[in-house]
Amino acid sequence: MSAPPASAASDAAEQLPRIRSALDRLVSYKQGESVRSPEGHTFPLSANESPYEPIPAVVQAIHEAALGINRYPDNSCTDLISEISARFAVPEDTIAVGCGSVGVSQMLLEAVAEPGGEVLYAWRSFEAYPILTRLSGATPVEVPLKDEAHDLDAMAAAITDRTRLIFICNPNNPTGTVISRSDIETFLDRVPADCLVVIDEAYIEYVHDDEAPDGLTLRPGRPNVVVLRTFSKAYGLAGLRIGFAVGHPTVVEALRKAFLPFSVNGVAQAAAIAALRSEEALIARVETTVKERERVHHALTEQGWRLSSSSANFLWLQLGDQALAFARHCAATGVAIRPFAGEGVRVSIGSPAENDAFLAASATFPTTPSHP
Known part of the structure; x- marks a missing residue:
């Protein structure tokens, strides 16, 4: 029996399994990026995690x-x-x-x-x-x-x-x-x-x-x-x-x-x-996060940012077209936040030191914080 023509073998090798068409319209879930400052500092404020180690x-x-x-x-x-x-x-x-x-x-x-x-x-x-x-x-x-x-x-x-x-x-x-x-x-x-x-x-x-x-x-x-x-x-x-x-x-x-x-x-x-x-100990940590949330919110307001109140462990800044630029600015200082292109950024509330690092970055963003 003779071998198939080279072109036919090549076509068969290139044929792939059928994949569901629904996947063509999907954008895979992307985890927050890990960033680091030139000094080697990293402040993970992109994933809404608890900043505390397990009790x-x-x-x-x-x-x-x-x-x-x-x-x-x-x-x-x-x-x-x-x-x-x-x-x-x-x-x-x-x-x-x-x-x-x-x-x-x-x-x-x-x-x-x-x-x-x-x-x-x-x-x-x-x-x-x-x-x-x-x-x-x-x-x-x-x-x-x-x-x-x-x-x-x-x-x-x-x-x-x-x-x-x-x-x-x-x-x-x-x-x-x-x-x-x-x-x-x-x-x-x-x-x-x-x-x-x-x-x-x-x-x-x-x-x-x-x-x-x-x-x-x-x-x-x-x-x-x-x-x-x-x-x-x-x-x-x-x-x-x-x-x-x-x-x-x-x-x-x-x-x-x-x-x-x-x-x-x-x-x-x-x-x-x-x-x-151990819920009593965990809720005490939650209360610390809530206090930090209010502190960061107040500090951002003092810097001139306008943002609505949050009832979660993060804050939302509606920055429109500046969202990606703001995220890159924070990343350069080792602060990872979650940007949504054309809309805004979500900033998780971390430890006091992590929050201070974010506030230092937000205070030096070169564009006037004029978005609501």
């Missing part, structure tokens, strides 16, 4: 759990779910755990989204929403922010019979704004009962606004409401990737079916339990 009880739990990593973790997260249930006074069958709040969001979309369906959210908001939506096969529907906050009237008007899920990020990432209880209740009353509403409260521990609700108190009587929480921010476990959702038992059962087996490792589960049991 001793968490370190001890991690050490003990690490001795068992030759075994698979508890796929049902039984002990952690029991601890979450006790801490937040919610039944165990209303709790689902996942690999960070992003992992739980993906589980939610896998449970309810499908080709032809729509997922609705404010924009700009959490960067993972459009990525996860397109990966689920659903169509993203983005509703522009109004005064840096969710425009709930416009979002309600955008709901159709194809809407399967609505994300509400409260406080909103990256602007830090919050929705009041009365406004969100009015919105929820306008959402069809068969449409899932996910209240993403990744930053709830940093909220000091009496008008802002605890999403868990909005759930009674609303089977279509799910509340999303994470251990990455206030609990300081970003590197272990663990989050959870609280919702109606039927929804939670669907989430557990969409769970990637063993994706929440045993070390993460043990650390989360220890963190919940």
Whole structure:
């Protein structure tokens, strides 16, 4: 049998596997860049992380759990779910755990989204929403922010019979704004009962606004409401990737079916339990961050910057076309922040020294801070 012509062999070698067309429209999630000053200093203020090392009880739990990593973790997260249930006074069958709040969001979309369906959210908001939506096969529907906050009237008007899920990020990432209880209740009353509403409260521990609700108190009587929480921010476990959702038992059962087996490792589960049991120490750290947030906000105002209040562990500067230039200016001093081209920059609240480094950089930016 004769060999195929060289040209045919070449064409076959160049043929590639078929990739989903949805990926053509995706922009991969990009982690904040690591930068360093000429003197070798680095101040990581781009990822909304806790600036504090794990507390001793968490370190001890991690050490003990690490001795068992030759075994698979508890796929049902039984002990952690029991601890979450006790801490937040919610039944165990209303709790689902996942690999960070992003992992739980993906589980939610896998449970309810499908080709032809729509997922609705404010924009700009959490960067993972459009990525996860397109990966689920659903169509993203983005509703522009109004005064840096969710425009709930416009979002309600955008709901159709194809809407399967609505994300509400409260406080909103990256602007830090919050929705009041009365406004969100009015919105929820306008959402069809068969449409899932996910209240993403990744930053709830940093909220000091009496008008802002605890999403868990909005759930009674609303089977279509799910509340999303994470251990990455206030609990300081970003590197272990663990989050959870609280919702109606039927929804939670669907989430557990969409769970990637063993994706929440045993070390993460043990650390989360220890963190919940050490909450008093962790909340003291949160209060320090809140005080630093207000200090940095005041200092920026004194420098001439105009910015809205934040209820999260970061601040938002709406800089428009100056966003990238400002980020490069900060990077030259070793301060890493998160720029969004043409819109603004998000600055995480770190340790006092890290915050001072940012304030020194912002004070020397050559352009007059004239944007709102």
